Amino acid sequence: MGTWGAGLLDSDSAQDFLDQANGMPVEARSTMVEEILVRVAEDPSVVNREFVPEEVVAAVAVVAATAARAREFEWMNNEALVEVAGEMDPQNHLRDAAISALSAVTGSGNSSLLSGWKNEDDRRSMERQLDEIRSVLRDS
Template sequence: MGTWGFGVLESDTAQDFIDQVRALPAEGRLTPVADLLGKVAADASLINREFLPEEVIAAVAIVAALGNESRNYAWMDDENFLDAIRGIQPQSQLRGVALMALREVAEGDNSFLLSGWKNDSDRAAITRQVDEIKAVLADA
């Protein structure tokens, strides 16, 4: 995996998922997001077998960003990401599923997403973004 920062979407894997979503017509963009989240929320053993943690967090971020008027979050500060979510209609029923999937990959120090960071300050930076996404999902 290639990363270039400490953000939840700052990896090749997350950006590849976002690119796949962005390549679809707007009306079909939510389908792969909902499919991935539903499968992971139902069966966490699929993480690292069928879906990488970075793909899961990208799908979760898409759901969190939909319908969110605020763009004051660092994880939303990416033109590729904003292009991918443009034209997607918010689906409030996906927020709970997204939150469940997020917990599967990013809850606890030994989580799939957080355990790979070698430096505590790097882990803290990504944890802040995960906490922001949880708050956005929970506030709706």
């Protein structure tokens, strides 16, 4: 997997997920996001077997972006995310699944999303963005 920044969506896996979703009709996007989040929320062991953490985070970000609608956070300035979420209705029915799925990929101390950063500022940026998404999901 390649990354090019400390943003939640600054990886090949996250962008591939968003590109795939963008190529689908809106209802199919919603179904794809729902299937990933519900599956991970029900069985966190599927992470790294069926879905990489970056895909899960991208799906969570879609739900949060449909709830927030304003581009007030750095992670919401990702053009692929804006394109995917922009046409979707708020996905409030997925809020709990999104929070659970996000916990599944970030909850352990050895989460690949939070470990292995060479730059401490980048790691803190990732944590801040994850906290922003959690806040949006809780407040929606």
